[in-house]
Amino acid sequence: MNPNAVIISGGSRGLGLVLVKHVLARGCAVATFARSATPDMAALAKEFPDRFLFEPFDSANTAAMDTFVGKVFAKWGGIYGLVNNAAIGQDHLLANMPVEVIGQLLDVNLKAPILLTRAVVRRMLLGGGGRIVNITSICGQRGYAALTVYSATKGGMDAFTRSLARELGGRGIWVNSIAPGFFPSAMSSSLAARQLDTIRRRTPTERLCKEEDLLPVLDTLLFAESNITGMTYVVDGGSSI
């Protein structure tokens, strides 16, 4: 097994891009995908020709996702880590929400990461262990109007984390979630400045999260010999306490 290959979904921008750069800086090989390429993907491919792979596809395309995992496995001889980061947001009251949007949220935020995890776990079981980190959200634990279905997908992923950790712990595969509070990104851009201010005011550390706040937790869950599995780590400046 190559202990250095890590798949990070949705690494083209936002938090995913920060995670990709960080894991590359730790000397790992990183494979990522998103629906569209960004200039950062081309720049990273140039900088790390042997350790970086980006492919554009929609995670709703399960065949493409399976092929991608197979390609990563063949390229680097194994898969050490998976970070399920890709997701879409919501900004609808349930009663007035298009049914198709509900389907998209369930497909992209719940079904796709479960199928990606399945594809990766099948390789990890043959390779002798690994680490899985699911990026969920504080919405999986606390209530937020206009984020109902998104919250259900994130709570669902936290539940998936716990049961999968039980299932795989005996084979050296550790599974955990990181549940961030709100941080500025394309996803949270629908939140009005007023709402972000309210969240900031109610946060004990008096500031919103930034992507980099997650990195120490990611390092522990992805790289440390910690004996931690099945947990959800909230990183939100204490706003949910």
Added chain:
Amino acid sequence: MKRSDILQLLQEILKRQGKPSDVAETAELSAIGFRSLDFSELALRVETASGRPLTFDAAPLRAIRTVADVLDFLQTASGQP
């Protein structure tokens, strides 16, 4: 749906909650106690009355301040002039 019909539905929602319902179009929603869930209910009533599906993002709702804004939004969203 006519603007006056939507206004009547809005007034009925206020009345059912025991809130003053004789509201002018210039009234501020915060002042008359018309909240986002009331908007959601009103949209469902407009949808039922017009027979046309009516779905929308929550983001534009945050810019709505007055009764006139509500009527404008629902008239446009339900495809009425």
